[in-house]
Structure formats: structure tokens, C-alpha cells
Amino acid sequence: MAPRFRQLLYQTYAAQCGAEAFVGFPKGRLELRLRLRDALCEEIEKTTGLASRIDVEGPYDDVDVHVKFFDAEDADVVNGFYSKPWPGFFAWLFRTRDYRDYKAEHHSVERLIKIDVSTSHDWPCVAVTSSIHTRESIAQLIEKVAHDLDTSIVRSKLPYPMVAILTSNRSFGDKQHDA
Numbered sequence: 558m559a560p561r562f563r564q565l566l567y568q569t570y571a572a573q574c575g576a577e578a579f580v581g582f583p584k585g586r587l588e589l590r591l592r593l594r595d596a597l598c599e600e601i602e603k604t605t606g607l608a609s610r611i612d613v614e615g616p617y618d619d620v621d622v623h624v625k626f627f628d629a630e631d632a633d634v635v636n637g638f639y640s641k642p643w644p645g646f647f648a649w650l651f652r653t654r655d656y657r658d659y660k661a662e663h664h665s666v667e668r669l670i671k672i673d674v675s676t677s678h679d680w681p682c683v684a685v686t687s688s689i690h691t692r693e694s695i696a697q698l699i700e701k702v703a704h705d706l707d708t709s710i711v712r713s714k715l716p717y718p719m720v721a722i723l724t725s726n727r728s729f730g731d732k733q734h735d736a
Contacts, residue, residue: 559680560722563730565589566713567699568722575688577719578695580710581729582681589708591619594676594683596702598624604698605689607671608632612639617678626672638666680723 562581569578582590602609607626615621627635641659648656672687685695696712703710715722715729722729 560682560725561728562681563728564711565703565708566711566730567696568713568715568719569692569696569699570719571692572686572688575686576690576692576695577687578685578692578699579719579723580683580699581713581722582683583730584681587681589706590676590681590683592706593702593708594622594624594674596706597683597685597698598674600698600702600705601626601672601674605672610636610639615678620676620678622676624674625670626674627669628671631669635666635669638662682723684719684723 560581562583564583565581565586567578567580569576580590580593598609601607605626606629608629608631610625610627612623612625613621614623625635625639644653644656644659647653648659671689672685675684676682677684685699687695690698700710700712711730713730717725
């Protein structure tokens with residue numbers, strides 16, 4: 558199950574370090590999701606100068622994607638870690654030493670990631686997590702990219718956390734109640 562959006566909308570959140578946002582796509586506009594994700598990534602590269610890495614993390618090569626942005630001097634560490642295979646299900650299940658070592662390294666490498674832009678077949682959204690943006694700067698970035706794509710987008714004020722929306726089975730975007 559996944560959330561359903563009645564209109565193209567986005568919402569921003571203050572995070573522990575930085576900000577988070579999602580852009581939700583109605584069923585009739587899902588083809589725009591990948592274009593917006595790619596345009597957003599291009600704009601981030603252009604404005605921040607950060608290096609990036611694209612990881613496919615699911616069964617659909619074009620949709621299940623995480624684009625990670627980091628400082629260029631951290632490229633060897635980030636690319637080296639994310640190029641390694643995951644320890645596997647049984648290592649996770651039994652919490653082996655290899656798995657614990659992997660998790661410890663993952664935690665240290667994760668701190669090097671400044672921005673993460675992701676899409677998934679599980680939800681009709683583009684999700685953004687950034688340690689270098691504020692809620693307003695992410696909002697401006699999303700609005701600029703939407704304008705460049707000649708698309709109107711609504712800033713939402715849903716009273717739910719991002720995780721609750723992305724993992725729900727509800728409809729959002731009703732102008733009378735939600736946005």
C-alpha cells in the first residue's frame with residue numbers, strides 16, 4: 558500500500574540536522590516523478606558543487622534510486638563503502654561480527670552524505686533529506702525545479718510527519734482538508 562495524492566504537492570520538515578521534504582505525485586502525473594528527481598539532482602549539483610553517487614536499491618532500475626551528494630574529497634570513502642556488497646540476510650538475522658562492522662562503517666559513512674534524493678516503487682514521491690538546507694531553502698529548490706519543468710506545485714501543510722505519510726494508505730491533497 559502507498560499514499561495517494563490528489564494533486565501535485567510538496568511538504569518540508571525541519572530535521573534533527575537540516576531539513577527533509579517530499580514531493581507527492583497524483584496517479585495521472587507519475588511520469589513526472591523521474592523527471593523532477595533528475596532535474597532536482599541537476600540543480601543540487603549546480604548550486605552546491607557536491608559530488609554525487611547513484612545507487613539502485615530495488616527491483617526497478619529507473620525508480621528505486623538513491624542519489625547521494627557528498628564533498629568531492631570524501632568520494633573514495635563513500636564510493637568504496639557503497640560499492641561493497643551488503644553482508645546479507647543471515648548476517649543481519651544473527652547480528653554477526655561482519656554485520657556489526659558493516660553497520661559501524663555505514664554509520665560513519667552516512668555522516669559524509671550531505672543530501673539524499675530518493676524515489677521508490679513503494680511510494681509515488683520524491684524524498685529529499687539534507688543536512689545543508691533549511692525548510693525554506695528546500696522549498697525554494699523544489700519550486701524552482703517545478704517552475705523550470707513548467708509545472709505548478711502546491712505547498713502542503715499536512716499535520717503528519719513525513720514517515721507517516723509515506724507509509725500510509727491514505728489520500729492526501731484535498732484542498733478543503735489537507736493542503
